Amino acid sequence: MKNKRIKLRDFEIGGDVLTILAGPCAIESQEILNQTAAGLKRITEELGINFVFKSSFDKANRSSLDSFRGPGLEKGLEMLQTVKDKYNVPIVTDIHEPDQAEAVAQVADIIQIPAFLCRQTDLLVAAGKTGKIINIKKGQFLAPEQMKTLIKKVEDSGNNNILVTDRGTSFGYNNLVVDYRGISIMKEFGYPVVFDATHSVQLPGANGTCSGGDRRFVAPLAKAAMAAGADVLFFEVHPEPDKALCDGANMIALDKAKELFSICQRIFELVREFN
Numbered sequence: 001m002k003n004k005r006i007k008l009r010d011f012e013i014g015g016d017v018l019t020i021l022a023g024p025c026a027i028e029s030q031e032i033l034n035q036t037a038a039g040l041k042r043i044t045e046e047l048g049i050n051f052v053f054k055s056s057f058d059k060a061n062r063s064s065l066d067s068f069r070g071p072g073l074e075k076g077l078e079m080l081q082t083v084k085d086k087y088n089v090p091i092v093t094d095i096h097e098p099d100q101a102e103a104v105a106q107v108a109d110i111i112q113i114p115a116f117l118c119r120q121t122d123l124l125v126a127a128g129k130t131g132k133i134i135n136i137k138k139g140q141f142l143a144p145e146q147m148k149t150l151i152k153k154v155e156d157s158g159n160n161n162i163l164v165t166d167r168g169t170s171f172g173y174n175n176l177v178v179d180y181r182g183i184s185i186m187k188e189f190g191y192p193v194v195f196d197a198t199h200s201v202q203l204p205g206a207n208g209t210c211s212g213g214d215r216r217f218v219a220p221l222a223k224a225a226m227a228a229g230a231d232v233l234f235f236e237v238h239p240e241p242d243k244a245l246c247d248g249a250n251m252i253a254l255d256k257a258k259e260l261f262s263i264c265q266r267i268f269e270l271v272r273e274f275n
Contacts (some may be wrong), residue, residue: 003231004190006133006161008090008109011050013133013163014192014231018268019050020261021092021110021135021194022235025247026056026070030079035239036254037087043258047265052110053089054234055080058096059246070246073100077107092135098126105130115139115167115199118150128157135163135194140170144182151189164189165234166225167196174203178221180228187229194232195225198250213249215241219260226267229275233264 005012013019022040024032037053044051057076059069070076076093084091084107092110095101096117104111111127115137118124127134134154138147147164154162164186168176178200186193201217222233238244241251252260 003187003192004160006163006192008050008052008133013050016272017048017050018265019052019192019232020044020235021052021054021232022237022257023054024238024244025236025251026059026245027076027079028070028245030082032239033079033083034086036237037083037089039239039254040237040257041087041089043261047258047262049261049265051089052092053080053083053087054092054112054236056094073103077103081107095123095127098122101126101130105132108132110135110163113137115165118142118147121153124150124153125157128154128159131159131161133161133163134159135165137165137167137196138169138182138186140168140176142169144179144185147186148189151191162191163194163232164191165194165196166200166230167234168200168202176200176202178224180224183225183228183230187231192231193229194234195222195230196234197222197225198234198236198247198252202247202250213247215250215252218250218252219263222260222264223267226264227271229271235260 003014005014057070080091090109093108094112094114095104110133112135118139136150166182168178171177183193197218200221202213236251238251239254241248241253
């Protein structure tokens with residue numbers, strides 16, 4: 001079965017050109033947003049890759065009350081709009097509560113449902129009713145087959161512009177494992193499949209009051225996802241990941257992104273030749 005291609009501006013997600021969603025985990029400052037967006041836009045334009053800029057105005061599922069969350073809804077959307085206007089890039093960001101959907105839809109081209117909240121019916125329906133592209137991240141606690149019922153919630157809200165994302169599965173304490181069969185299984189639902197290469201190397205809660213991670217494995221996991229047939233890659237990218245205020249251990253450095261994107265693009269194109 002051919003997957004649906006999702007139209008976004010002048011390109012298609014799930015078509016014959018790789019799409020990458022990328023940017024800092026959380027909004028730290030306008031300067032970091034601008035620097036990352038400018039760098040990623042330049043890289044993806046040089047490579048001929050579709051690009052959507054990602055960052056979160058609020059990371060509501062932090063391990064501790066002391067963890068950095070971001071600037072909040074109003075200020076965060078204002079900062080993302082600045083990026084959108086300045087660099088002419090589409091935006092993806094996540095929501096945590098149903099009443100955020102309408103405001104976020106004024107700025108974001110893709111509304112993302114966090115993995116921990118993927119079964120929340122009211123959240124999925126509110127997002128779906130905006131008419132925006134909805135990216136549902138598979139919960140770490142779900143089998144890929146279970147995504148079908150979550151997709152139906154968005155479809156039943158009148159929206160068929162859907163992406164589904166794998167970001168690893170919990171198979172033990174403070175660790176995630178990627179089962180690449182999930183990409184094939186979720187592609188059977190008819191929508192483009194995203195692989196989140198940076199959250200898949202997260203070590204949830206491993207540092208006590210915050211999550212850990214191991215970015216050494218981002219590249220091999222991303223390349224394997226391309227070989228397994230994923231349509232889209234998701235990366236959290238930062239100019240200086242080790243200084244990031246959120247999820248720095250998972251993120252890749254901006255100056256390393258082009259090399260990795262290029263390799264993934266070549267695998268993506270090779271796989272497309274045989275399918």
